[in-house]
Amino acid sequence: MKKLIFATGNAGKMKEIREILGSPDLEILSQKEAGIETHAEENGTTFEENALIKARAVAEQTDALVLADDSGLEIDYLGGEPGVYSARYLGEDTPYEIKNQKILDRLEGVPEEKRTARFVCVIAAVLPDGRTFTTRGTIEGIIGWESRGEGGFGYDPIFFVPEYHCSTAELSMEQKNEISHRGKALRAMKEELKGVL
Secondary structure, eight states: OEEEEESOOOHHHHHHHHHHHOOTTEEEEETTTTTOOOOOOOOOSSHHHHHHHHHHHHHTTOSSEEEEEEEEEEEGGGTTEEGGGGGGTTOTTSOHHHHHHHHHHHTTTOOGGGOEEEEEEEEEEEOTTSOEEEEEEEEEEEEOSSOOOSSSOTTGGGEEEGGGTEEGGGSOHHHHHHHSHHHHHHHHHHHHTTTTO
């Protein structure tokens, strides 16, 4: 059986990854499940750079195929913030309820047409032979006026998808995987890795 290690400890993310990449002849492990500890400093200025930093740090400790992602929320009215700093916005250990409320507060009174935003996800792959690939997926939407929904994680409750009339935290797992930035980037990576996986 082929083995793939994903450089994350995030259970919500791993669930999405297994839904999209899962196949009977592929074992998908988080780096935690694989017993790999890294403390890669995400000091890149783009999602691509950070995803590759994470993937290479894990790849140094295994001969399996390694994938990593870097993703975030870009809000046009805030000049693209929080962008590559999405996970570290207001501090890494700050709960997302606080981060989400801060963004809602910063956009108070801003009209709908100026609340445009997107989730961006870049997946990086490091193959056992050292080759690397990256793929990118985005989902366009707007920042809502309140947190809504119990599903998803992170900024999902404030990211509103107009065509679905709800936040990404209110979508079913199937709907979310279909349209999400991570879903798109993972499916693009699956195509890139045909013949490898």
